[in-house]
Amino acid sequence: MRVAMRATMRVAARAVMRAAARVAARVAGSCPTVCVRMALVLTIALCLGTLAACGSMPDSVIVVAGSTSVQPYAEVLAEEFEHQHSENGIDVQGGGSTAGVTAVESGIADIGMSSRSLKEAEQALWSIEIAKDGLAVIVHPQNPIADLSLTQVRGIYSGEISRWSELGGVGTQIHVIAREEGSGTRSAFEELVMGNHRITPRAIIQDSNGAVMQLVADDRNAVGFVSLGLVELHPDAVKALRLDGVEASGRNVVSGTYGLYRPFLFVTDGEPKGLTKQFVDFVLSAPGQQILEREGLVPVTADREDEG
Amino acid sequence: MMRKFREKLPGRIFFLLALSSISVLALITVFIVVQGAPIIARVGVIDFVFGMSWAPSQGEYGIFPMIVGSLSVTLGAVVLGVPIGICCSIFLAEFAPVRLRNLFRPAIQLLAGIPSVVYGLWGLIFIVPFIRNYMGGPGLSILAGSVVLAIMILPTVISISEVSILALPPAYKEGALALGMTHWQAIRSVQLPAAKSGIVAAVILGIGRAIGETMAVIMLLGNAVALPSSILDPIRTLTTNIGIEMGYATGEHREALFATGIVLFVVIMILNSTAQTIVKRKKDQ
Numbered sequence: 184m185r186v187a188m189r190a191t192m193r194v195a196a197r198a199v200m201r202a203a204a205r206v207a208a209r210v211a212g213s214c215p216t217v218c219v220r221m222a223l224v225l226t227i228a229l230c231l232g233t234l235a236a237c238g239s240m241p242d243s244v245i246v247v248a249g250s251t252s253v254q255p256y257a258e259v260l261a262e263e264f265e266h267q268h269s270e271n272g273i274d275v276q277g278g279g280s281t282a283g284v285t286a287v288e289s290g291i292a293d294i295g296m297s298s299r300s301l302k303e304a305e306q307a308l309w310s311i312e313i314a315k316d317g318l319a320v321i322v323h324p325q326n327p328i329a330d331l332s333l334t335q336v337r338g339i340y341s342g343e344i345s346r347w348s349e350l351g352g353v354g355t356q357i358h359v360i361a362r363e364e365g366s367g368t369r370s371a372f373e374e375l376v377m378g379n380h381r382i383t384p385r386a387i388i389q390d391s392n393g394a395v396m397q398l399v400a401d402d403r404n405a406v407g408f409v410s411l412g413l414v415e416l417h418p419d420a421v422k423a424l425r426l427d428g429v430e431a432s433g434r435n436v437v438s439g440t441y442g443l444y445r446p447f448l449f450v451t452d453g454e455p456k457g458l459t460k461q462f463v464d465f466v467l468s469a470p471g472q473q474i475l476e477r478e479g480l481v482p483v484t485a486d487r488e489d490e491g
Numbered sequence: 492m493m494r495k496f497r498e499k500l501p502g503r504i505f506f507l508l509a510l511s512s513i514s515v516l517a518l519i520t521v522f523i524v525v526q527g528a529p530i531i532a533r534v535g536v537i538d539f540v541f542g543m544s545w546a547p548s549q550g551e552y553g554i555f556p557m558i559v560g561s562l563s564v565t566l567g568a569v570v571l572g573v574p575i576g577i578c579c580s581i582f583l584a585e586f587a588p589v590r591l592r593n594l595f596r597p598a599i600q601l602l603a604g605i606p607s608v609v610y611g612l613w614g615l616i617f618i619v620p621f622i623r624n625y626m627g628g629p630g631l632s633i634l635a636g637s638v639v640l641a642i643m644i645l646p647t648v649i650s651i652s653e654v655s656i657l658a659l660p661p662a663y664k665e666g667a668l669a670l671g672m673t674h675w676q677a678i679r680s681v682q683l684p685a686a687k688s689g690i691v692a693a694v695i696l697g698i699g700r701a702i703g704e705t706m707a708v709i710m711l712l713g714n715a716v717a718l719p720s721s722i723l724d725p726i727r728t729l730t731t732n733i734g735i736e737m738g739y740a741t742g743e744h745r746e747a748l749f750a751t752g753i754v755l756f757v758v759i760m761i762l763n764s765t766a767q768t769i770v771k772r773k774k775d776q
Contacts, residue, residue, distance in 0.1 A: 251738075279739035358629040363714070364547045365739025373548075381546065384556070387631055387725045388714035390735045401620065402629060 244272035245458050249283015249296030250367045252316065252392065252410055253447045256478055257296055263474060264465050271458055280367035284308065287450050293459045295450035298367030299374070310450045313466050315481040317411030317436045318372055318443040319423035321396065323403045328352045330425040333442075337376055339406060342383030347404065360395050360407035361386040368392065371445035372408050396421055411436070411444070412479030433481045447480070523756060527749030539750065545716045545732075547744035554751055556716050560633075560726040561702055561758070564712065567637025567722065568644055568701040573694050575641070576648030580693075583649070584656040585678055603646035611710035614639040619711065628723030631713030637722070639707055644697035651696060655689020656682060688769050695766040699759055705730040729755040 247257055254277045261273035278286065283295035284305050301310055320336055322328060328350055331339075338344035339357055348354035361382050362369035373382065389395045395407040400420040407421075411431055414423045423431040426443060435441035455463050465471050472482035531539050534552050542553015579599075583592055618638050623630030663685055667677035683690075713725020714735055727735075733748045733755075740748055 277738070281739060281741050285741060356628075363735050363739065364545075365736060365741075365744065370548070381549075384544070384546075384717040385715050385724075387629055388716070388727070388735065390709070390714075390738070398629075398631070402623060405629065 243270060243458055244274055245293040245462065246274045246276065246286075246291065247294040247296060247449075247462075248276040248278050248286045248292040249450075250280040250298035250447070251277045252280075252298040252368055253296035253313075256314070256412075256447070256475055256480060259474055259478060260466055260471060261462075263470075264462055267465075268461070271461075273462060279365055280370075281365060284450055287452050290452065293451065294455075294462070295448075297446075297448040297450055299370050299445055301448070301450070305450075308450050309453055309455070310448045311463065311467070312446045312483050313449050314447045314472075314475045314483055315436055315444050316447055317431055317433065317441060317481065318368070318375065318408050318445065319411045319414045319431045320406065320408050320426065320443075321399050321414060321421040321423050322406050323399060323401075324419070324422045325403055326352065326422060328424070329422070330428060332427050333376060336424075336426070337378070337380055340372075340377060340382050340386070341380040342385060355404050358402055358405040359383060359386040360398055360405055361388055362395065362408075363388050363390050366390075367445070368408070368410065372443075375443050375445070376408075410479075415479040433476075433479070436481045444481070520756070523749055523752045527746060527751075527753045530743060530746040531750045531753065534747075540754065543718070547736075547740070547747060550743070552747045552750070554729065554732070554754065556718050557727050557729050557732050557751070558754070559718060560712070561728040561730070561755075563633055563719065563722075563726065564636045564640060564708065564728055565698055565701045567633055568640035569694065569698060571637055572641030572644045572697065573648055576645050576693070576697070577652055577690060579645070580649045580652035580656060580690075581678060581683075584653045585674070585682075599646050599649050602642070607643065607704060607707040608710075610639050610643055611707035614707065614711045622723065626723060628721075629713060629725060631711060631725045633712070633719060633722045633724065633726050635711045636708045636726075636728075639711055640701045640704060643704060643707065644700050647700055648693045648697045651693035652686070652690045655686045655693070658689070659685050688772060692766050692770045695762055695769065699762045699766070702728075702762070703730060703755075703759060705734045709734050729758070 247261065254275060257275045261275050264273055265271065276292070280297040280299050283292065283297055284301070285295075286292035287295035287308060288305075295308075297310070298316065301308065320331065326347075328347065331350065335344065335350060339350075339359060340361070342359075344350065345357055346354055347357055359382075362372075369382075387398070389398060389407075392409045392413050395409050396413060396417070399405045399407045411423070411433070414421060414431070415433065425431065426441065429435055429441045431441055431443070436444045449463055449466065451459060451463075454460075466475075467483070476482045530552065534542070539552055539554060540558070541555050542551070543555055544551045544553045545556065579595075583595055587595065614635055618635045619630040619632075621630075622628065622632060622635055626634070659682055663681050664677055667681040668674070672680070708728055709731045712727065712731060714727045714731055715725040716727050716732075717724075719726045729751050732751050736744070737748055
């Protein structure tokens with residue numbers, strides 16, 4: 184349905200463009216050389232056409248922007264929501280948690296996605312947790328190490344432990360892989376694991392969960408951290424380490440025994456209304472939460488049932 | 492009256508169009524400086540350029556490791572790429588049979604047309620695992636970046652040095668041969684020295700290409716912000732610092748990335764003006 188609507192829009196836009204070209208041609212008709220005339224026609228046609236295209240956007244579109252960790256899940260949810268409510272559009276964009284929150288504050292986005300808790304300065308905004316996502320510390324499947332303590336992980340990432348032999352593995356150098364400054368996954372990892380320590384500047388930096396995972400899957404001496412949901416979708420590519428003896432799994436996140444997890448938040452400026460509210464309600468509804476669970480996240484409803 | 496107007500109008504329009512490209516340059520410069528200068532002023536030029544620690548979340552902005560990164564990767568690309576490029580241009584200008592030349596030239600031009608992300612992907616699949624398995628380290632390294640950049644600067648180096656060899660007056664070569672030199676002697680002691688400034692300009696333009704490259708090196712260098720101890724260590728360049736962090740950066744962090752852009756801008760301007768001086772000196776001779 185949505186595709187059909189877009190096609191109609193495109194046809195309409197093209198008709199407007201053609202009309203614009205005709206207007207432009209008449210204006211330019213009075214001008215001298217052919218070359219100049221053509222340039223004028225093109226310029227005027229483009230200007231009018233662009234204006235027309237801008238004017239014909241549908242009204243019922245909301246913009247969801249922010250964390251690239253939440254983005255793939257939001258896209259799946261948006262697709263399903265559009266399937267059910269074909270007259271509405273959900274425009275999902277990336278940008279990062281901080282950018283998402285800023286976009287909501289400035290009114291550019293209707294919903295901001297955040298993969299970290301809100302900072303103090305951001306507390307004025309309305310927010311709701313849509314799911315929990317564990318953080319998995321991952322190594323190559325053939326790495327003999329399967330269990331580390333939180334202190335050991337901190338040691339690896341602060342640079343104090345630099346060889347696998349210090350952890351009982353084979354004696355090669357550890358290739359530490361981290362995310363870039365500003366990433367929600369990185370700040371969650373810093374908050375949950377590093378405490379006052381810093382991630383070593385020698386760490387290799389990759390700019391997405393996928394890139395970290397690919398690198399660890401290829402390199403026997405690598406260690407990285409990614410969204411647990413992603414690991415559960417590709418269980419053979421990498422090995423998620425047990426932390427202090429607790430297996431990294433959605434179930435252990437729910438029960439609270441696996442401590443490495445962060446909230447996925449939807450943030451809005453004030454109580455959500457209209458289409459925004461419809462979409463948030465859909466995400467929190469049983470079908471919405473089922474989609475998130477199927478995609479590897481820990482639904483918030485499971486949490487509530489446990490408490491209740 | 493009308494004819495005079497018709498005659499002048501195209502010139503005016505072309506002037507306006509030319510002006511627009513210059514004004515874009517001016518706009519970009521002003522924009523980068525306005526966005527980036529405040530943070531340099533706050534941190535201090537010396538601390539910003541020679542600072543060793545880059546941790547925007549802690550308010551530390553030192554880009555020295557990245558300057559070292561840009562320079563070392565570029566140096567690596569020059570060491571690997573320039574000898575091959577110059578030899579190839581000598582071959583094309585002096586030795587290649589016409590048929591071979593007609594095959595090589597478009598092939599080299601094609602090399603210039605491959606998007607850098609494709610080079611990056613190719614390097615990630617072939618060069619990085621090779622280095623990891625046979626030379627050690629994580630594979631993402633100065634060496635991996637240098638190898639791929641060396642290939643990327645080849646078209647620039649080859650075509651400009653070839654042109655500068657071909658542009659020599661034929662009398663140089665004829666005179667050398669008439670004096671009894673062999674073909675190789677003529678190339679080595681007459682033609683290459685005469686084409687030197689053109690070849691140097693080719694190398695400098697190649698350096699400019701290497702230092703400004705972003706996408707391929709993001710994929711290949713590993714982006715660690717520390718001084719490397721060997722060519723097998725990962726490193727971050729000025730361009731990749733902007734490329735990798737811009738998506739997430741806000742406030743002061745964002746300003747610091749623009750400031751990184753200022754430093755890069757200055758480096759590239761120095762390179763370009765050097766190239767122009769050299770080319771100009773050649774014309775004056």
